[in-house]
Amino acid sequence: METQPAKNNISSYIIQSQEEEIKRIALELHEGVGQTLYSLYTGMQFIEAAVNLPDLKGYVGDMGQMLEKTIQEIRLLAVELHPPTLATLGLLPAMKSYLKLYTSTYGITVDLQNEGVEVQISERESITLFRVCQEALANIARYADTMSASILFHWEPSQLLISIKDQGEGFDVDTAMKKSTGLAAMIERMCLINGTCKINSKIGEGTSIEITLPLY
Amino acid sequence: MEYKECSQAGNGQIDQACEKVLSELECDFVGLALQNTDGPDVRWHYAAGNSNEKYKRITVRYGKGIAGKVISTGRPMYLENFPEDISGKALEYPIMLAESLNFAYAVPIHFKGIPKGVLLIGNRTGQPINEGEQSTVRSAARRLEEKLSSLI
Structure with missing residues (x-):
């Protein structure tokens, strides 16, 4: 966009x-x-x-x-x-800590996988990634009607890829984009840090959100 | 907090009591939440008519969510046409989301005169919970209070 x-x-x-x-x-x-x-x-x-x-x-x-x-x-x-661990320990520990709270609040278990070595990114970038993940997880709690979800952090030399998936109800992306400001805000937030946010979903098959951030 | 966890036999009796409320009221969901013995947090311990096991993992803080709010105020709470006609965000009502409820009525369960638990009934359809049903829930809550007092 x-x-x-x-x-x-x-x-x-x-x-x-x-x-x-x-x-x-x-x-x-x-x-x-x-x-x-x-x-x-x-x-x-x-x-x-x-x-x-x-x-x-x-x-x-x-x-x-x-x-x-x-x-x-x-x-x-x-x-x-504002999780203080974001600035002190980094994105991954902050996300792990948030997922504990998320599971105990909504009863949805989230499998977190990390591939590669976490590199330091700016505070602006890490808070943006954190907020986009939070929004994606909130949408799962609200609409997906599922017991579990997964998050993959894949660190490459040139970029960070975060993939958030669930096998819940799914939705029509075009229709949802017109109705939901939350989805548009996720894309907008990622654009502002030169990243991307791709949303794929199919009714009855679940949703996949891929966020990328270039690493310099 | 002075009460302790129920025994296995006690758990069975509470489960049966929840099932009885479910069949009496022909509602979709019945849940019982209790405040933890070692802190202020509130957890859903028993359910009948549940569509999944998420309630077992849900813990809300004192004053948060339906269970936390009912315990902190000591007053019943009625939610209708969720998530449209609610105060605050839908995400502030985890049990409604977890069980896809549209209507819910929750009453406090007292232990030694202090609200320590919540009995909630809910409907997934557009069926409101009328005054007669609300009264039945309040009576069921009183019976549960007696049962819990004898068990713990």
């Missing part, structure tokens, strides 16, 4: 701004709100140890437990918004 330079720039700006904002909120939640709550939690533990009245001690203990749960919620929300 070809896009005009101006449209390309606007799309790139919107997507990048959105990603930066998501990352900022995730960081603020983790490093700001999360840390403040942790300080409150340790303070609450200190008060609990100092209080002698049994009723009050129990009440403070309950509040401490509630704070602990909230801290965990904040941490998980931050990780869901």
Whole structure:
């Protein structure tokens, strides 16, 4: 799919701004709100140890437990918004971590295969690949009506190929492209990092999505 | 959390109770979710009329998904014409997606007065769950509460 330079720039700006904002909120939640709550939690533990009245001690203990749960919620929300492993450990570990969450949320098992050696790619490229994979997996959970799916990462010297397959219900690609902004966004996102996204599907036979990214 | 996992015999009794609700209401799906004993997460433990085994792998956080929301609020929840007429995204309702449900009604199951589980019934067709059926689910939930209390 070809896009005009101006449209390309606007799309790139919107997507990048959105990603930066998501990352900022995730960081603020983790490093700001999360840390403040942790300080409150340790303070609450200190008060609990100092209080002698049994009723009050129990009440403070309950509040401490509630704070602990909230801290965990904040941490998980931050990780869901922007996985920190993407920048620290790379695309593959981040995807492995996401797949664990995906299976435990939707009950769909995903077989992840890796061929070749992972090379370092820019943060912009890795977040784009991650988001496109996330969209493909979300579509499987929502429409495919299947128990399992697979993802293959194939690293070559000149390119990275990611293939996401399921043997679910499948769909008519032309009709879906007119209705779904999600599929168009996957193609658009890949175009913006000079990659490609090919969607193949047949009703009753499942779907295959191939994403490629040139490696320089 | 003070309750422990059910025994094998207990599991059988709960399964039977779910099957009974399924046949009584002639609905497509009945599921029972319980909060984990070692944390706030909620897992679907029993099902009847299930079209696959995905429910066994689904775990939602406290406050998330139908099960998590019903436990956190302690109030019933009715979803109709899923995924069109819902608040939020369809992806926030994993059990509806996993079992291809269009209508669902979920009620809390209390343990020592605190909501710790959820009984859900669902339809895959365009058949809404009327007030009479909702009342039957609430009664079934009370019976399940007694059964669970005696088992765990």
